[in-house]
Amino acid sequence: MxxxxxxxxxxxxxxxxxxxxxxxxxxxxxxxxxxxxxxxxxxxxxxxxxxxxxxxxxxxxxxxxxxxxxxxxxxxxxxxxxxxxxxxxxxxxxxxxxxxxxxxxxxxSQKVETGNFLSTFTTMKHDGTGSVREHLLKMVDVANKLTTLQIPINDEFIVHMALNSPTPEYEQIKVSYHTQKDIWSVNELISIFCEQEDMLKKGKTVVVNLVDNYKKKHLQR
Structure with missing residues (x-):
């Protein structure tokens, strides 16, 4: 050399x-x-x-x-x-x-790969196996791969798809999102879902002001 x-x-x-x-x-x-x-x-x-x-x-x-x-x-x-x-x-x-x-x-091969990732992203559902965080991060990973393949997936679309992917126990989060003006980031969404997951593990099946409590807690930091 x-x-x-x-x-x-x-x-x-x-x-x-x-x-x-x-x-x-x-x-x-x-x-x-x-x-x-x-x-x-x-x-x-x-x-x-x-x-x-x-x-x-x-x-x-x-x-x-x-x-x-x-x-x-x-x-x-x-x-x-x-x-x-x-x-x-x-x-x-x-x-x-x-x-x-x-x-x-x-x-x-890119066309085939793009089609596979799009199919995966639009049909991903959390079946209760594994943590909801892991499920949401997998969705983000697929979205990032699509963006790399020149199919840009923005945060707002990821949030909308993610809200429809978990099990019924998380339905209140989707209701909360649609009844307020704020648009959540992906990171905010993951944090809110994880807090709800922790509540469910502790036997608390009712979500009371979950989103408001989350926002107040993080604004105080």
Whole structure:
């Protein structure tokens, strides 16, 4: 490894491997790394024509540089992929074609993945098994994954979906939400549900001013 490569590589955080769900971030990191190393010539320039006896020194130099950057770019890209992902990408002679093949495969799988996450998010229900906090955090996690896949899910929508997902014991929380003007954040919602869960565990089945008490307590902090 040359000193120049080492210095430039140290300027970047560790390169994450493409695992099928992080394409956008991975592609950004690959572009930055190849640009920093000045290997992006192979991405910006088409493959030069084969050299001939009449080729100029400039043409020979460009050909040699392009071949080098293309070969090293391919190695870097392939090394930055999980094995099971790399195995599903067709072999290409150029780094530019290889990145295009990765992008095409990702776009196809992204549609399937997005559909699966949307189906999961809109049908998630708390069946009483496990804590309500765990259930709500799973909903937030799926919403975050959808946002990463360019299907933004805002807090207000998460709150509405979450209010309809728990068991009937939490119905009073939904009633309280719909009868007041305030819009809760996801964190507020989780805290209120957890307080109700604690009350249920203690045998208190009636919610009395649960939301008002929560807000008063947190305003006093």
């Amino acid at each position: 040359s000193p120049t490569y080492a210095r430039r590589r140290q300027a970047l955080p560790p390169l994450q491997k493409l695992n099928g769900s992080n394409y956008k971030k991975w592609k950004q990191e690959i572009d930055i790394l190849l640009g920093l190393l000045e290997y992006d010539v192979a991405l910006r320039e088409e493959k030069p024509a084969d050299l001939t006896a009449e080729s100029t020194e400039a043409e020979k130099s460009f050909f040699a540089n392009w071949e080098k950057t293309n070969r090293l770019s391919l190695l870097i890209i392939q090394n930055a992929m999980e094995e099971h992902v790399r195995g599903g990408i067709k072999k290409c002679d150029t780094a530019k074609e290889y990145l295009a093949a990765i992008s095409e495969k990702y776009q196809k």
